[in-house]
Amino acid sequence: MNEKRFVQLLNNKEYIQLRKELLQLNAIDIAEVLEEIDITVALMLFRMLPKDIAVDVFSYFPRDKQKEIIDSITDKELQYIIDELNFDDMIDLLEEMPANVVKKILLKSNYDERKLINQFLNYPPDSAGSLMTIEYVDLKKEMTVKESLDHIKEIGLTKETVYTCYVTDSNRKLEGLVSLRNLVVSEGDKKIKDIMNEDVIFVNTHDDQEVVADVFKRYGFLALPVVDKENRLTGIITVDDIMEVIDQENTEDFQKMAAMAPSEEKYLETNIFTLAKHRIVWLLVLMISATFTGNIIRRYENVLQSTVLLASFIPMLMDTGGNSGSQSSTLVIRGLALGEIKLRDVGKVIWKEFRISIIVGLVLGFTNFLRIYYLEKVNFHIALTVSITLVVTVIISKVIGGILPILAKKMKIDPAIMAGPLITTIVDALSLFVYFYIASSILSI
Amino acid sequence: MNEKRFVQLLNNKEYIQLRKELLQLNAIDIAEVLEEIDITVALMLFRMLPKDIAVDVFSYFPRDKQKEIIDSITDKELQYIIDELNFDDMIDLLEEMPANVVKKILLKSNYDERKLINQFLNYPPDSAGSLMTIEYVDLKKEMTVKESLDHIKEIGLTKETVYTCYVTDSNRKLEGLVSLRNLVVSEGDKKIKDIMNEDVIFVNTHDDQEVVADVFKRYGFLALPVVDKENRLTGIITVDDIMEVIDQENTEDFQKMAAMAPSEEKYLETNIFTLAKHRIVWLLVLMISATFTGNIIRRYENVLQSTVLLASFIPMLMDTGGNSGSQSSTLVIRGLALGEIKLRDVGKVIWKEFRISIIVGLVLGFTNFLRIYYLEKVNFHIALTVSITLVVTVIISKVIGGILPILAKKMKIDPAIMAGPLITTIVDALSLFVYFYIASSILSI
Numbered sequence: 001m002n003e004k005r006f007v008q009l010l011n012n013k014e015y016i017q018l019r020k021e022l023l024q025l026n027a028i029d030i031a032e033v034l035e036e037i038d039i040t041v042a043l044m045l046f047r048m049l050p051k052d053i054a055v056d057v058f059s060y061f062p063r064d065k066q067k068e069i070i071d072s073i074t075d076k077e078l079q080y081i082i083d084e085l086n087f088d089d090m091i092d093l094l095e096e097m098p099a100n101v102v103k104k105i106l107l108k109s110n111y112d113e114r115k116l117i118n119q120f121l122n123y124p125p126d127s128a129g130s131l132m133t134i135e136y137v138d139l140k141k142e143m144t145v146k147e148s149l150d151h152i153k154e155i156g157l158t159k160e161t162v163y164t165c166y167v168t169d170s171n172r173k174l175e176g177l178v179s180l181r182n183l184v185v186s187e188g189d190k191k192i193k194d195i196m197n198e199d200v201i202f203v204n205t206h207d208d209q210e211v212v213a214d215v216f217k218r219y220g221f222l223a224l225p226v227v228d229k230e231n232r233l234t235g236i237i238t239v240d241d242i243m244e245v246i247d248q249e250n251t252e253d254f255q256k257m258a259a260m261a262p263s264e265e266k267y268l269e270t271n272i273f274t275l276a277k278h279r280i281v282w283l284l285v286l287m288i289s290a291t292f293t294g295n296i297i298r299r300y301e302n303v304l305q306s307t308v309l310l311a312s313f314i315p316m317l318m319d320t321g322g323n324s325g326s327q328s329s330t331l332v333i334r335g336l337a338l339g340e341i342k343l344r345d346v347g348k349v350i351w352k353e354f355r356i357s358i359i360v361g362l363v364l365g366f367t368n369f370l371r372i373y374y375l376e377k378v379n380f381h382i383a384l385t386v387s388i389t390l391v392v393t394v395i396i397s398k399v400i401g402g403i404l405p406i407l408a409k410k411m412k413i414d415p416a417i418m419a420g421p422l423i424t425t426i427v428d429a430l431s432l433f434v435y436f437y438i439a440s441s442i443l444s445i
Numbered sequence: 446m447n448e449k450r451f452v453q454l455l456n457n458k459e460y461i462q463l464r465k466e467l468l469q470l471n472a473i474d475i476a477e478v479l480e481e482i483d484i485t486v487a488l489m490l491f492r493m494l495p496k497d498i499a500v501d502v503f504s505y506f507p508r509d510k511q512k513e514i515i516d517s518i519t520d521k522e523l524q525y526i527i528d529e530l531n532f533d534d535m536i537d538l539l540e541e542m543p544a545n546v547v548k549k550i551l552l553k554s555n556y557d558e559r560k561l562i563n564q565f566l567n568y569p570p571d572s573a574g575s576l577m578t579i580e581y582v583d584l585k586k587e588m589t590v591k592e593s594l595d596h597i598k599e600i601g602l603t604k605e606t607v608y609t610c611y612v613t614d615s616n617r618k619l620e621g622l623v624s625l626r627n628l629v630v631s632e633g634d635k636k637i638k639d640i641m642n643e644d645v646i647f648v649n650t651h652d653d654q655e656v657v658a659d660v661f662k663r664y665g666f667l668a669l670p671v672v673d674k675e676n677r678l679t680g681i682i683t684v685d686d687i688m689e690v691i692d693q694e695n696t697e698d699f700q701k702m703a704a705m706a707p708s709e710e711k712y713l714e715t716n717i718f719t720l721a722k723h724r725i726v727w728l729l730v731l732m733i734s735a736t737f738t739g740n741i742i743r744r745y746e747n748v749l750q751s752t753v754l755l756a757s758f759i760p761m762l763m764d765t766g767g768n769s770g771s772q773s774s775t776l777v778i779r780g781l782a783l784g785e786i787k788l789r790d791v792g793k794v795i796w797k798e799f800r801i802s803i804i805v806g807l808v809l810g811f812t813n814f815l816r817i818y819y820l821e822k823v824n825f826h827i828a829l830t831v832s833i834t835l836v837v838t839v840i841i842s843k844v845i846g847g848i849l850p851i852l853a854k855k856m857k858i859d860p861a862i863m864a865g866p867l868i869t870t871i872v873d874a875l876s877l878f879v880y881f882y883i884a885s886s887i888l889s890i
Contacts, residue, residue: 024644026664149629156630163608163625163667180608180625184594185601199469217692219471220685222608222667239684240665246688247662250695251779257699258775258865259768267780268790272797276804279772283809283839286768288816290761297757304756308749311756312742315763315873316735322767323704323731323866327724330703334696335712345713352717359721364728371733420703420865421768428760 006033010041019048027056035065043072055084062269063096070101079108086160088133088241091120095130128212129205131245132226132235137165139192141175146188152180161238164223167196172232174200174225202227205234209245214339216242253337257330257419259286286421292429300436303443309378310439313386314432320364321393321431322424328353328401329423333415336405346406353402354395361394385439392438393431400426451478455486464493472501480510488517500529507714508541515546524553531605533578533686536565540575573657574650576690577671577680582610584637586620591633597625606683609668612641617677619645619670647672650679654690659784661687698782702775702864704731731866737874745881748888754823755884758831759877765809766838766876767869773798773846774868778860781850788855794847802843810836830884837883838876845871 009018022030022045030049034042034057046054046069058066058081070078082090082105094102094117106114116134123129137159139148148165156162165183167176176196186195202225203212215224216239226235252262259282263270297304297314304311332349335341341349365387373383401423405415454463467475467490475494479487479502491499491514503511503526515523527535527550539547539562551559561579568574582604584593593610601607610628612621621641631640647670648657660669661684671680697707704727708715742749742759749756777794780786786794810832818828846868850860 026644026646028663153630156626162629180629181601184607184625184629185598199471201471217688218473220688222684239667239688243662243665243684243688243691246691247783251783254699254702254775254779258771260772260775266785267776268786268793268797272800272804275776275797276801276808279769279801280805280808283765283768283772283805284812287761287765287809287813290764291816291821293760293764294757297760298754301753301757304749305753308746308753309743311749311759312739312746314756314759315738315742315877316732318760318763319735319738319767319866319869319873320728320732322764322869323728324724326703326865327705327728330699330705331712331720334699338692338696340711341713348713352713352720355717356721356724359717360725360728363721363725364732367729368732371736376736420771421764424764424767428764432760 006037010037015045015048019045023049023053027053028060031057031060035061039068043069047073047077051080052084055081059085059089063093066093067097067101070097070104075108078104082108086133087120087135088131088160091117091130094121095125123205126209127205128203128207128209128226128237129234131209131212131241132205132237133160134235135160136223136225136233136236137162138233139165139167139178141167141169141191141193141196143192144188145183145186145190145192145195148178148183148192149188152183160236161223164221164236166225166233166236167192168233174202174227174231174233176200177225200225203237204228210249212237213242213245213249217246253333253416256414256416257333259283259419259421282421286425289425290428293425293432296429296432296436300440303436303439307382307439307443309382310385310435313372314435316368317386317389317393317431317435318424318428320390321397321427322420324357324360324394325397325401325423325427326420328356328398329405329419332402332405333419336409336415341406343406343410346403349402349406350399353398357395357398360398361391364394365391381442385435385442388442389431389435389438392434393427396430396434397423397427400430451482455482460490460493464490468494468498472498473505476502476505480506484513488514492518492522496525497529500526504530504534508538511538512542512546515542515549520553523549527553531578532565532580533576533605536562536575539566540570568650571654572650573648573652573654573671573682574679576654576657576686577650577682578605579680580605581668581670581678581681582607583678584610584612584623586612586614586636586638586641588637589633590628590631590635590637590640593623593628593637594633597628605681606668609666609681611670611678611681612637613678619647619672619676619678621645622670645670648682649673655694657682658687658690658694662691698778698861701859701861702778704728704864704866727866731870734870735873738870738877741874741877741881745885748881748884752827752884752888754827755830755880758817759880761813762831762834762838762876762880763869763873765835766842766872767865769802769805769839770842770846770868770872771865773801773843774850774864777847777850778864781854781860786851788851791848791851794851795844798843798847799840802840805843806836806839809839826887830880830887833887834876834880834883837879838872841875841879842868842872845875 006018022033034046049057058069094105109117135158137152152162163180165178166174167178169175176198177200178192178196182195201215201219203215205226205228212224223236223238225233226237228234248264255262261278261281263278332341368390369383369387372378372386373380404418404423408415408418451463467478479491494502503514539550554562580603582597597607608625610623611619612623614620621643622645623637623641627640646660646664648660650671650673657669668681668683670678671682673679693709700707706723706726708723777786813835814828814832817823817831818825849863853860853863
């Protein structure tokens with residue numbers, strides 16, 4: 001996509017040529033171009049697009065742009081967009097539009113549509129129901145392959161996918177599925193019931209999107225059927241929508257692991273009060289938890305008073321402890337999220353972290369001793385105190401970093417909370433305690 | 446999948462019934478069952494599977510299991526697996542097998558295959574070339590829709606996907622693509638050239654897998670063609686393989702952000718020396734960087750000496766600073782990774798973080814003052830010193846946490862490095878400096 005070229009055409013007002021060149025792009029790319037330019041011109045270009053492409057482009061606009069467009073097009077144009085928009089895109093749109101826009105849209109739909117829309121709007125956010133679309137291909141098991149292909153030929157362009165077709169009985173109960181590949185390679189007079197796969201993997205409307213994403217990742221499906229409590233097929237979820245979910249779930253983990261409330265809103269589009277709100281709670285909790293650390297230091301004030309130099313190693317000890325613990329907890333949290341580590345592996349993880357922490361602790365402790373004793377010329381006993389504390393801190397941090405996420409999962413708490421920030425606060429207190437204990441012994445204070 | 450049931454059948458040696466029940470599962474589920482049981486029995490059950498299913502199951506085994514199987518089956522059985530394994534799975538297999546196994550496999554393939562295998566083994570790891578498969582459907586633009594469908598009917602089952610078909614000229618140059626959906630809804634006598642899409646989006650063999658994943662996410666494709674330098678079609682990548690890549694790329698970011706060398710190996714399958722090696726370098730770098738912090742404390746030793754109480758707030762100030770900075774850097778790193786934040790947004794990010802940090806800083810500073818002045822009965826001037834430092838620290842941390850990832854990206858360094866651990870080390874030094882500076886002023890030491 002050549003941005004300069006478009007700007008040039010825009011400046012010269014060569015809108016016809018611009019339209020022609022836009023049409024060679026994918027809908028998402030057209031949307032991006034229109035987003036970047038002046039709204040009046042964008043709106044004009046948008047209305048110059050062929051209707052079917054306009055609907056696709058519309059579905060890629062951010063919410064505020066969609067709202068502007070809805071507000072400025074004719075009712076007839078709006079009607080067209082509503083009719084042609086994929087059902088799941090329309091639901092997404094309705095979920096985020098202000099009430100007056102929703103009303104305007106609902107007025108354009110008939111009774112059955114309105115009922116269906118209301119049903120979809122009631123699925124919990126981030127559930128399979130809120131992700132699914134109703135535009136799937138429905139076959140019956142008595143149909144032949146040829147009849148099925150003729151059916152797909154007729155309705156194929158209006159469906160979200162035609163590559164997996166679902167076989168249901170007269171009560172909409174899911175009986176099997178058949179892939180278009182299978183239809184295309186089979187003889188035309190074969191019955192669907194003879195080629196369909198009856199061991200169908202499905203999800204329920206109220207399953208969390210994380211569960212849905214895991215099924216997609218495990219089996220590599222292109223689409224997944226969603227059934228209601230009575231096992232009736234209510235919709236399907238396609239793989240392209242799941243890639244967004246995977247990114248969303250990862251973003252949530254990143255946010256939780258950095259001690260923030262998870263949010264799906266984009267950073268640049270979120271206002272500062274919302275962002276501040278997401279951050280303050282955990283910062284407050286962790287700040288107040290640090291009281292313990294302060295208390296330990298105050299308890300050993302006499303040690304510090306007699307050897308103020310000890311204070312200068314506190315940041316290094318605490319940071320190294322925090323970093324060591326974060327490394328372990330991050331690997332375990334990630335392993336749990338990807339299903340590579342199971343709850344029953346807790347023993348393996350502890351044993352592994354313990355051995356790793358001894359290697360890492362000794363290397364760090366030894367390097368530290370060499371550095372502060374030989375380079376910084378620190379007193380031998382203090383250098384020893386600091387280095388032994390370092391080794392012990394690394395061991396404690398890594399073992400705790402390994403255990404806590406698994407423990408959290410066992411207690412049905414999200415393991416992602418047991419990441420760097422929380423581990424650091426816990427490890428800080430422990431390492432200070434160890435530090436002063438060793439100092440009082442070695443330095444006989 | 447009912448594990449208890451399988452164990453019971455195993456114990457009763459009802460292998461025939463067990464085989465029957467296994468065959469109702471998906472290949473990946475069969476592989477999981479066989480992985481969990483005794484290798485001798487697993488091998489026996491594996492060899493009892495129908496050949497085509499055995500190949501699928503084989504492709505889901507971890508490398509060590511695959512090696513054990515290769516070592517213990519007959520040459521004829523190996524030959525069958527080699528012939529039937531998807532080409533990309535075979536390349537993955539060869540990349541990780543020991544030399545003697547690779548030799549054994551290469552001996553079973555003919556000259557052309559060996560040449561192709563060698564070509565594929567030479568693509569850089571994590572490149573589009575190393576991900577792709579050669580099993581795509583190739584059409585010519587003079588073919589009719591009916592001829593194409595007949596062709597797919599014949600060869601469809603041997604291809605990785607039939608849902609996107611590629612149109613090439615006699616020199617293998619990519620001319621267009623046509624979806625199976627489009628073929629199925631078109632009239633049989635239409636020519637491919639009349640229905641094909643000529644604006645094909647493709648990647649190059651040497652493009653990084655991250656680029657490939659971004660294209661899939663952007664356009665929601667099911668498959669993507671890969672071309673060589675001369676624009677000849679050399680393979681395709683399918684969406685199921687990309688979901689693994691997305692997880693891999695996220696795992697790498699998690700690892701880098703926790704100050705570890707990224708690795709694709711699974712935690713439980715990696716030995717402790719490798720894990721220790723991945724962790725030590727960054728811990729050493731950060732530990733030695735903490736020298737600065739120590740120096741600052743030593744420089745202000747007289748301040749601490751006169752008011753040892755000040756030392757007890759150092760951990761709280763440093764942790765809060767580190768956490769505040771991590772929050773900002775995590776959101777910005779994630780925004781950059783998902784393409785939601787661009788380099789040109791640096792000004793917006795700084796302005797946003799600055800305003801957020803003032804809100805967050807004031808709330809934390811105020812709470813802290815109330816807590817330590819009224820609850821802990823700390824001297825007014827010290828409480829003021831600590832609270833002002835807290836506000837300044839939060840502001841500095843958040844702005845730095847917002848800038849550094851963008852700066853890194855500008856300098857072509859991976860932004861993920863500018864996460865919690867590094868930010869913490871930088872912020873520690875700055876916050877201590879601010880602390881002692883304010884303390885000397887307010888307490889007139």
